[in-house]
Amino acid sequence: MIGNALLLALRQIFRNPMRSMLTVLGIVIGVAAVITMVTIGNGATQQVRDQIASLGSDTLMIRPGQRMGPGQSIGAPSFKESDAEAIASQIAGIKEVAPSRTSSTVVVANGKNWSTTVVGSTNGYFDVNNLTLKEGRFFEPSETRAGSAVCVIGQTIQREVFDNKPVLGELLRIKGFSCRVVGLLDLKGQSGMGVDKDDIVIIPLNTFQRRLSGNVRVPLITVAVQPGSDIDRVKESTRLLLRERRSLSSGDLDNFNILDTSELIDTISKTSEVLTMLLGAVAAVSLLVGGIGIMNIMLVSVTERTREIGVRLAIGALEREVLLQFLIESIMLACFGGLLGVILALGASIAITHFMDVPFVFSPMINILAFGFAAFIGIIFGFFPARRAAKLDPIEAVRHE
Numbered sequence: 001m002i003g004n005a006l007l008l009a010l011r012q013i014f015r016n017p018m019r020s021m022l023t024v025l026g027i028v029i030g031v032a033a034v035i036t037m038v039t040i041g042n043g044a045t046q047q048v049r050d051q052i053a054s055l056g057s058d059t060l061m062i063r064p065g066q067r068m069g070p071g072q073s074i075g076a077p078s079f080k081e082s083d084a085e086a087i088a089s090q091i092a093g094i095k096e097v098a099p100s101r102t103s104s105t106v107v108v109a110n111g112k113n114w115s116t117t118v119v120g121s122t123n124g125y126f127d128v129n130n131l132t133l134k135e136g137r138f139f140e141p142s143e144t145r146a147g148s149a150v151c152v153i154g155q156t157i158q159r160e161v162f163d164n165k166p167v168l169g170e171l172l173r174i175k176g177f178s179c180r181v182v183g184l185l186d187l188k189g190q191s192g193m194g195v196d197k198d199d200i201v202i203i204p205l206n207t208f209q210r211r212l213s214g215n216v217r218v219p220l221i222t223v224a225v226q227p228g229s230d231i232d233r234v235k236e237s238t239r240l241l242l243r244e245r246r247s248l249s250s251g252d253l254d255n256f257n258i259l260d261t262s263e264l265i266d267t268i269s270k271t272s273e274v275l276t277m278l279l280g281a282v283a284a285v286s287l288l289v290g291g292i293g294i295m296n297i298m299l300v301s302v303t304e305r306t307r308e309i310g311v312r313l314a315i316g317a318l319e320r321e322v323l324l325q326f327l328i329e330s331i332m333l334a335c336f337g338g339l340l341g342v343i344l345a346l347g348a349s350i351a352i353t354h355f356m357d358v359p360f361v362f363s364p365m366i367n368i369l370a371f372g373f374a375a376f377i378g379i380i381f382g383f384f385p386a387r388r389a390a391k392l393d394p395i396e397a398v399r400h401e
Contacts, residue, residue, distance in 0.1 A: 010332070024294070024334070024340070026290025026292075026293040026294075027341060028338075030287030030289070030341065031337065031342060031344075031345065031370045031373075032341040033345075034284050034287070035349065036349050036352065037276070037279040037282075039362070041273075041276025044358050045273065046359045046361050048272065058227065059224055059261045060258055061222055062079070062221040062238070063259075064255065064256050065257060078217035078219055079221055079256075080218055083218070084099035084221045091237050093229030093230070093234045094223060094224070094234065095227075096127045097128075098128045098223075099121065099205060099220070100125055100218070100220050101213060102118070103117070103120075103208075103212055105118050105175055105212070107161060107172055110170075112160070112161050116156075117201070118200075118201045119200060120202075120204065120205045121204075122144055122205055123138045124224075125202065133152075133183050134155070136182050137182055137183050138182075139204055145206070149179040150181075150182045151181055151182065152201075153201050153202075154185050154201070155186075156196055157199065168182065169182075175212060185200075231260055235258055238258060239254065280366075287374065290337065294330055294333055294334060294378060295385060298329070298381075299388070301329075326386035326389045327382050329382070330378045330381065330383075334377050334382070335378065338373075338374030341374065345367075345370075
């Protein structure tokens with residue numbers, strides 16, 4: 001019985017190929033949209049995780065205030081460079097400490113100006129951020145202590161300001177002072193958030209404080225923990241040291257926060273997963289629209305084939321056989337649309353992830369779920385037309401013109 005129903009359903013589908021394609025178009029678009037959205041979201045999440053992981057899994061980021069983000073320093077004193085020096089000298093298991101401060105400003109050289117990010121820090125900044133040199137050198141200890149007017153630049157600055165010409169020894173003007181370029185960083189590319197990591201100028205922290213900020217505040221201390229050390233122990237020891245240096249009593253809450261990269265990866269990953277699922281849910285609405293399209297076409301098909309159904313019922317076909325025939329036809333349409341949607345999503349996902357320069361993360365589960373949901377849509381929205389066909393009165397159906 002099922003075999004005959006399959007043959008009848010296939011015959012009817014291929015009898016009207018254009019209508020069948022238009023019927024499943026909604027399912028195709030819905031399945032492709034869901035899979036593509038989730039695949040792109042997974043790729044973007046993976047890229048962000050990789051970018052954060054490039055800092056190292058044993059990295060701590062310390063900021064004033066009890067939370068991360070805008071307004072974090074309100075009511076909380078900033079750090080000083082001496083806090084970073086105390087962490088480096090008094091906490092065991094630390095590889096490198098980098099106090100830093102960042103500002104967006106315009107740099108000028110060679111008759112050109114460019115808006116970029118200027119970072120004031122120590123040589124530890126290069127280590128904790130995995131920055132390496134293409135040519136030149138980092139800061140000399142004497143330059144760091146004296147706050148000398150020297151800088152290390154990224155390759156975007158070399159391209160946009162110096163026209164890709166040799167930069168070592170050239171002068172770069174930052175607001176009211178000029179600094180001499182002593183190093184050029186290796187290419188880093190874009191971060192997971194689309195930020196150009198080569199669009200950067202790094203100067204000694206003392207230079208930044210004297211020439212740009214006019215104060216000794218330090219809003220960020222980055223700590224690289226030695227491989228094999230217990231990061232939780234280092235984190236707790238650092239917390240206790242900073243509480244002591246900031247004169248906090250036992251009843252006072254921390255007025256700073258310490259975040260390790262693994263926590264940051266987990267937080268961003270969870271946020272990205274929620275956004276990805278939200279996008280997938282929005283795209284899934286089109287599957288419902290496709291299901292309604294199947295139901296409408298199947299109802300039209302029942303009306304067109306009323307006389308055929310009446311003849312079948314009159315010569316002894318059971319109601320369940322008629323119901324099964326139309327239900328299988330609906331399911332096959334939905335599955336065919338789901339298969340086309342999976343194929344379309346695969347091509348679209350590869351193309352879009354390549355265009356966006358994010359990893360292509362293939363997820364068998366989302367493909368199976370989307371295809372399964374398409375089949376489920378075929379069952380749900382095909383049942384009513386199938387039931388209507390099965391309940392036709394044979395005599396009235398045969399008389400139908």
